[in-house]
Amino acid sequence: MGKANLSKILFVMMLMLFLVLAACSGGGSEGADDSGSEEAEGGDAGSESEEADGKVYDVADFSPIKEGEPMDGGNLNFGLVSPTVFSGTLNFNFYSDAVDSEILDWFDESLLDVDETFNMNQEGAATWEVNEEGDEFTFTIRDEVNWHDGEPVTAEDWAFAIEVIADPDYDGPRYGNVTDIVGVEEYHDGEADSIEGLEIMDEKTLKMTFKQATPSLLSGGIWSYALPKHIFEDIPVADMSSSDAVRVNPIGMGPFKVESITPGESVTYSKNEDYWQGEPNLDSVTVKVIAPETVTQALETGEVDLVNSFPTDQYPDVEESLTNVEFLGRVDRSYSYVGFKLGSWDEENGKVDMDLENSKVGDVELRRAMWYAVDNDAVGERFYNGLRWNATTLIPSFYEVYHDDSIETPTYDPDTANQILDEAGYEDVNGDGFRENPDGEELVLNYASQEGGDTAEPLANYYIQSWEQIGIKVEKIDGRLLEVNDFYDRIGEQGNDDPDIDIYSAAWSVGTDVNPTNLWGPNVIFNFTRWEDEENTRLQEEGVSSEAIDLEYRQEVYSEWQEYMVDQVxxxxxxxxxxxxxxxxxxxxxxxxxxDQELERYEVGVTQEEPAVAE
Known part of the structure; x- marks a missing residue:
């Protein structure tokens, strides 16, 4: 066992011992009056003097790119790190998870490209013009852009993709991505036979008219994926996501073509010699699922050449042993979060139905106390050796222009957490070490978290124990971690919220547009908390208003939204x-x-036939 893994286990054991001692001394509520000892114990648990292996890493020390001169041809083996099989919804119109997205990225792509400021440029498969008002875009697909079967990618294909998403029988998660187009809602509601804001000018030219000019239109707010109409037009919309055209024989317009799929396990591709940017360097690519527990071995032996993600908690153990690889790095577009279930999904109306009165976590003071109870600085150092770090707001630091690091947010302070709960009326009525709710009723919160990797279980246990430290009883739903597909189904990915889940841990990968509506909007199914109010809606609408084209104005709006979400929790x-x-x-x-990639997938190559293996 590596030093880092051993140290992590010792850390969790130390936390468990500390929390047991805290519970035996009267639980969290009594500790609120003792502002010294409890804070000192928690501080020691996360201090640098107890670091996992004596080293904390900095993402700034890694390069994001590896360049060189490739040989002609060759095969690349790509490891898809996942604790479970992939879903196999292989079309951008219908997919919902990041694993399927990784498979899609090899054979299909957006028609639009963005630069380092996340705004559209003219380098993509389609160029564009916009009117003076900023609400009407005319897109021209390049003549050389074709589907893998040789048919041209047309303006009709692009319009068809949007029509499918807007169809009332559509069962995917992307409807919120197209509602800004004039006439989409009327089409969705059956009040119109066509979408007013879509006009096909000629085979390669499509005009889109939007309800208003907004900065989001320039930074990823336009649905930019086409759907081959000649393949899908005879498939009922309700059946598309489960059809062979999505799951068995998908096609795209990207640098590689799907040759075969072993469901849930692997995909093989051959190069698309007709790719619009040029013939790919590689002859073929094989993508295969690799369990997080075996990713290191797969890299050592050369079974895979690279992976979609590497568990950062494993890096200290392999830094010296993986002599056959180079580690690239950057600030990720993802952040982890704890969500509170505050309602359900109104499928009939396609929106969030918040119900604070019937939610066990409907009290904002309870939610705030639970934030104060966790030490995410310690989590970042202990479980990830500094390669994850304390998060503050729901607009991550990835967005350097919009993230507001001046906002004061709860950080680890169990004394403050206890004080908040005391003042809100959460008391240990029966003396069992756990608080009842303000009505004197038993309070047990069911927690959903995903399995996967060495840290999944101890990390979930750490959060549970941190909440127990302040007298809040939390239990894993069904007494275990959930398989990833089961997890997302139960927190509401298909709209079927499990009413027994009160809290969950998840992660969100942001797009090129800072607009947070796709996770926190009132009519998006990914708003798994089911939380919504007028102020949240107002701020999100202002963030994509015509006034927000002014950068300073938009920064102010999103700073206010970040602070508001910190306040509402x-x-x-x-x-x-x-x-x-x-x-x-x-x-x-x-x-x-x-x-703003300097190099794209068609340029990837290898320098020799066989992969290097670790010494």
């Missing part, structure tokens, strides 16, 4: 993340940045 961020990507020595021209 429908969820709280736990850690921001570094992304680490180990790349075999033979791989060149791999760029892990998802915006």
């Amino acid at each position: 429908p969820a709280f961020p736990t850690v921001y993340r570094a992304e680490l990507a180990p790349v075999n020595e033979r791989v060149v021209n791999w760029d892990i940045r998802q915006e």
Whole structure:
């Protein structure tokens, strides 16, 4: 067992011992009056003097790109790190999880490209013009852009993709991505036979008219994926996501073509010689699922050349032993968070139905206290050796222009947490060490978290124990961690919220547009907290208003929104993340940045037939 793993286990054991002692001395409520000892114990648990292996890393020390001169041809083996099989919803119109997205990225792509400021440029598969008012865009798809079966990608394909998403029988999660187009809602509600804001000018030219000019239109707010109408037009919309065209024989317009799929396990691709940017360097790519527990071995032996993500908690153990790879790194677009279930999904009306009165976590003071109870600085150092760090707001530091680090947010302070709960009326009525709610009723919160990797279980236990430290009884739903697909189904990915879940831990990967509506908007299914109010809606609407085209104005709006969410606590961020990507020595021209890449997938190559293996 590596030093880092051993130290993590000792850390969790130390926390458990401390929390047991705290519970035996009267639980969290009594500790509120003791502002010294309890704070000191918690501080020691997260201090640098007890670091996991004596070293904390900094993402700034890693390069995001590996360049070189490739040989002609060759095969690349790509490891899809996942604790479970992939869902296999292989179309951008219908997919919902990041694992399927990784498979899609090899064979399909957006028609639009963005620069380092996250705004659209003219380098994509389609160029564009916009009117003076900023609400009407005319897109022209390049002549050389074709589907893998040789058919041209047309303006009709692009319009068809939007029509499918807006159809009332559509069962995917992207409806919120197209509602800004004039006439989409009327089409969705059956009040119109076509979408007014879509006009096909010619085979390659599509005009889109939006309800208003907004900065989001320039930074990823336009649905930019086409759907091959000649394949899908005879499939009922309700059946599309489960059809062979999505799950068995998907096609795209990207640099590689799908040759075969082993459901849930692997995908093989061949190069698309007709790719619009040029013939790919590689002859083929194989993508296969790799369990988080075996990713290191797969890299050591050369079974895979690179992976979609590397568990950062494993890096200290392999820094010296993985001699056949180079680690790339950057600030990730993802953040982890704890969400509180505050309602359900109104499927009939396609919106959040918040119900604070019937939620066990409907009291904002309870939610605030639970944020104060966790030490995310310690989590970042102990479980991830500094490659994750304390998060503050729901607009992550990835957005340097919009993230407001001046906002004061709850940080680890169990004394403050206890004081908040005392003042809110949460008391240990029966003397069992756990608080009842203000009505004197038993309070037990069911917690959902995903399985996967060495840290999943101890991290979930740490949060549970941290809440127990302040007298809040929390139990894993069903007494265990949930398989990833089961987890997302039960927290509401399909709209079927499990009413027994009160709290959950999840992660969110942001897009090129800072607009947070896709996770926190009133009519998006990914708003798993089911929390919404007038102020949240107002601020999100202002963030995409025509006034927000002015950068300073938009910064002010999103600063206010960040502060408002800190105050309301429908969820709280736990850690921001570094992304680490180990790349075999033979791989060149791999760029892990998802915006303003210097090198793209058709340029990736290898320098020799066989992968390098660890010495």
